Amino acid sequence: MRRTSYQQIIEQRLRRGDHHRLGMELVSQITALRADAVSVSTLRSSFFEFIPIRYVTTLEVFIRGIVSELVDSSEAYFERGEKLTKGAKVDLTFAAHVDRHELTLGDFVAHSISLNSIEAVLNVLETLVVDFSEKLKLAHPRWLEERERWPLPPIIKNYNNVIGSLSKLYSVRHILTHELPSLPVFDPSEIDSLTEAVLCFIEATDWVVVESLHGAIPKTQISMNIGARDVLIEEETKLAEALIEVTALEGIDKENLRALQARWTEWADAQTNLVASQFHGGSMYAMIWASEKAELTRERTAQLVRLKSEWMDA
Template identity: 25%
Template sequence: MSTTRDIINGIIQSRSRRKSDSAKLELFMRLSTLERAFENRRELDAELLKYFPVALVACLEGYFRLAIKEMIDTGSPFLERSAGLLRNAKLDFDVLKALHGKQITIGEFIAHNIPISRLSHINHALSALLGKDMLAELRTVADRWSYEVQGNPKTPILSDPDGTYAAVSKTFELRHIICHEMASSYEVEVSDIERGFTATAMFLKAGDELIGETLNPNAPLTQADMNIEAGAQLDAALQEVEALSHNIKNRLNPERIEQFAKAHAAWRTYMETWAQFEADSYKGGTIWPTIYCGSAAAIAESRIDQLKEYLRSYGLAG
């Protein structure tokens, strides 16, 4: 049986294997790779086709765990709504210590402890956080990019919701059989794999649209708008960093001011260097500014917390 330390280490290791903490970005990268491979499925041996249900369920589990984490860590009202999802989780000193030390977040801990081995599990968890039935909501979700940017009619992403849900459930079933049984007399129908792939991909896209609009209503859609929005968020974070830095320097003696200035300059260099390192995975792409600003803003937010804590710890706040 896993101990809570195993769970904490598992969360940390899982995080280290991702390029980002964005459910949307991780889904885009993983699903686009799978879709390209699926286009060449005719060249694959029948046995290798069985990989697709396994990979699709990994996408379902990975995406929805990360989305649940994002929603809960956003705060109210999702944090309060997540209370019922924590009932079977083991909360002991190791977990409290990891949360206090910011090794893991509340969202990560809860998301890790939620079962996601069938469609009903996903619906239960997301419905609790959304405050309404997820599968019912997905019936009418439309692709904003399609109708706002491309000018297409506003139509639901899922043209046949019931058929989609049935095919996703079948994909979960296939994955279980392939991964956990020898099943020597069981023939996996290629049509089930193909139907499941299309349905699961559309289900994920509809789910991402619903969650995205819930967390960030009317968010920018074009890459240019995303770059502008990311830049504005970084500017706002850096303005707060500088305001706090100015506050601290006003309360220090000249010698300490010089020390602080050197440390702060080193932090700024680190922020810029690390953000560039992360963004350069997309060097030459139009998404580069969004990745750079997002990475830098995350570091700036941590710096804000650090400076606020310094002010509190040394009685400089106020």
């Protein structure tokens, strides 16, 4: 891994937030994208060319998150993860980032692997999770509240069809991103089958990881975690809008405002980490973190709104 890529990983972590495995959220995003495709089905096919590219990007982000989470979870997964790095060595620069809690060894492994085909993806997951493919075929939701009803019907109804569709997806994406085809490389009518394959694979893989790390999880906590994250996203959007309005004020020192906001962000993250640290490693951590950050963000937005209303030229 090139040293210059370390900062890129850190920036990705910041954009991602505290989440590693985003399976449930990604499923809803993909479903929404499919709905968008249906709503513009009469438009030029160039829009549809975006969808396979987006799907593969989604899969890649999802898998790297899984790899990072697994490798960081225990010594056993770390030892398996070492096999994926092909002898790559952690240098002093990366070690410094780890010491500052900016990166983890899981990040190192996750960004050292190649995921340019579904075969490569399966190879990575088979290396980390024993009998991954067999578990994937049988994967089903593992809510604690439903344990008495296990095993539930598998999420993937036809494993070979799903893998075949994903293989086609990666092939289409490769052509669209590395070539300039003069003819369509897939039929828009295939969007449904490609979408279904991605949805099934992400959801089933998500539950295989849950089984591997936790055995089962409570349904109510997941719902609360997702709800808290949604609130945080909403508050961050309001803050961004308030910043734009304040930046536009006549006579305001924009450079000073940017520096002040950067210091606030650093402080807010530190405060949030401190509050959430009492739940570190627990299922409530994500909810507490998002709730605390949302509250601080709400307060910061109120400060900016007040600044705007009291500004001498407002």
